[in-house]
Amino acid sequence: MPAIHNYLPAQYEATSRLEINHNYLQEQFADYEEILAKVAAVVRKGDFTLGREVDLLEEEFAQLAGTKHAIAVGSGTDALMLSLKGLGVREGDEVITTPYTFHATIGAIVTAGARPVFVDITDDYNIDPRFIERAITPRTKAILPVHWSGKPCDMDAIGDIARRHGLAIVEDACHAVTASYRGRPAGSLGSVGCFSFHPLKNLNVWGDGGIATTDSDETASRLRLLRNHGLVSRDECVVFAYNSRLDTIQAVVARHLLEKLAGITAARIANAAAFDRALAGIPQVRVPKRDPGIRAVYHLYIVRCQRRDELQSHLVAHGVDAKVHYRIPMHLQPAAAGFGYRRGDFPVCEQTVAEVLSLPVHEFITAEHRDRVVSLIREFYAS
Ligand SMILES: *Cc1c(COP(=O)(O)O)cnc(C)c1O
Numbered sequence: 001m002p003a004i005h006n007y008l009p010a011q012y013e014a015t016s017r018l019e020i021n022h023n024y025l026q027e028q029f030a031d032y033e034e035i036l037a038k039v040a041a042v043v044r045k046g047d048f049t050l051g052r053e054v055d056l057l058e059e060e061f062a063q064l065a066g067t068k069h070a071i072a073v074g075s076g077t078d079a080l081m082l083s084l085k086g087l088g089v090r091e092g093d094e095v096i097t098t099p100y101t102f103h104a105t106i107g108a109i110v111t112a113g114a115r116p117v118f119v120d121i122t123d124d125y126n127i128d129p130r131f132i133e134r135a136i137t138p139r140t141k142a143i144l145p146v147h148w149s150g151k152p153c154d155m156d157a158i159g160d161i162a163r164r165h166g167l168a169i170v171e172d173a174c175h176a177v178t179a180s181y182r183g184r185p186a187g188s189l190g191s192v193g194c195f196s197f198h199p200l201k202n203l204n205v206w207g208d209g210g211i212a213t214t215d216s217d218e219t220a221s222r223l224r225l226l227r228n229h230g231l232v233s234r235d236e237c238v239v240f241a242y243n244s245r246l247d248t249i250q251a252v253v254a255r256h257l258l259e260k261l262a263g264i265t266a267a268r269i270a271n272a273a274a275f276d277r278a279l280a281g282i283p284q285v286r287v288p289k290r291d292p293g294i295r296a297v298y299h300l301y302i303v304r305c306q307r308r309d310e311l312q313s314h315l316v317a318h319g320v321d322a323k324v325h326y327r328i329p330m331h332l333q334p335a336a337a338g339f340g341y342r343r344g345d346f347p348v349c350e351q352t353v354a355e356v357l358s359l360p361v362h363e364f365i366t367a368e369h370r371d372r373v374v375s376l377i378r379e380f381y382a383s
Pocket residue numbers: 075076077078101102104105146172174175195196197198208209210
């Protein structure tokens with residue numbers, strides 16, 4: 001095993017030199033003194049773990065997701081892992097999911113003790129329900145759809161399969177806060193919905209955090225136990241479990257951002273619509289078909305393009321932080337070697353990762369930024 005180093009400080013430094021950036025946090029937290037004043041109240045009170053602010057955030061978030069309960073935890077990854085555990089997933093069980101996701105989705109399945117079973121995606125980057133049913137075995141416990149880029153999956157089809165086979169659904173809604181599917185919010189579309197408050201997610205905090213949403217009293221109680229040592233009171237432990245609590249200080253930051261979330265989301269949606277219009281005239285660049293019954297919230301604005309790596313270099317050389325989310329699908333990761341998948345198993349996914357490019361779409365992207373990005377793309381294909 002080679003020595004593992006923290007690669008993030010160098011990465012922050014490299015991307016902060018670009019002009020049109022994915023990382024916009026200095027601007028977003030320009031009002032940090034206002035937040036610090038609210039944090040000071042927590043310091044004076046001293047309720048750092050599962051303090052009052054955590055309860056308030058949970059109430060507000062449940063309302064937002066249209067669920068009876070929300071349970072705040074240490075990260076989006078923990079929301080997923082604890083949800084699987086809370087639903088009774090155990091060693092030897094299988095969870096059907098997508099190979100086109102962030103590593104955390106699969107990490108959560110594996111650390112919950114289960115085996116990830118991959119099926120291919122569609123042209124909109126989300127799991128293809130047509131392949132799910134064939135992947136079900138007697139060991140299948142749950143389906144874990146990922147609302148990639150902030151667009152909810154085809155939940156009517158997935159819900160139908162889950163009902164017929166008695167499977168749980170855990171939504172990875174880490175990209176999808178306030179997204180909705182045929183009028184129903186992400187997080188209310190399965191057994192449990194899982195969200196991340198990572199700094200670069202649409203609703204973010206000053207570090208790590210996450211939350212799980214559910215209508216089930218039973219599942220909510222299990223999650224409350226699992227995140228806090230299995231304690232029902234200071235003295236009584238009913239299951240030996242984890243410490244994965246959202247810090248009270250982070251709940252303060254999340255509540256501050258909740259007040260701005262509608263504006264943040266509207267700006268992302270407007271930027272995406274403007275990019276859609278501007279890019280429609282460039283045949284080498286394509287976006288997925290947009291579905292008017294689905295509210296996508298554009299955590300990422302992902303295009304498919306010809307000569308992707310060259311276009312990315314061109315954009316970066318001209319100050320645009322164009323990124324690839326992500327180059328290696330989960331079934332081809334070194335970590336997946338033991339699962340027996342091979343190149344060619346999921347052709348749509350493999351083609352997708354060779355073509356995708358994410359353009360900055362956050363709320364501080366202006367019309368001038370967008371024009372600049374689109375001109376650079378035009379210029380690239382004209383040369
Ligand atoms: C960010 C993310 C996660 C994990 O969230 P963390 O809060 O970083 O643990 C899980 N799934 C997806 C799709 C994500 O983008």
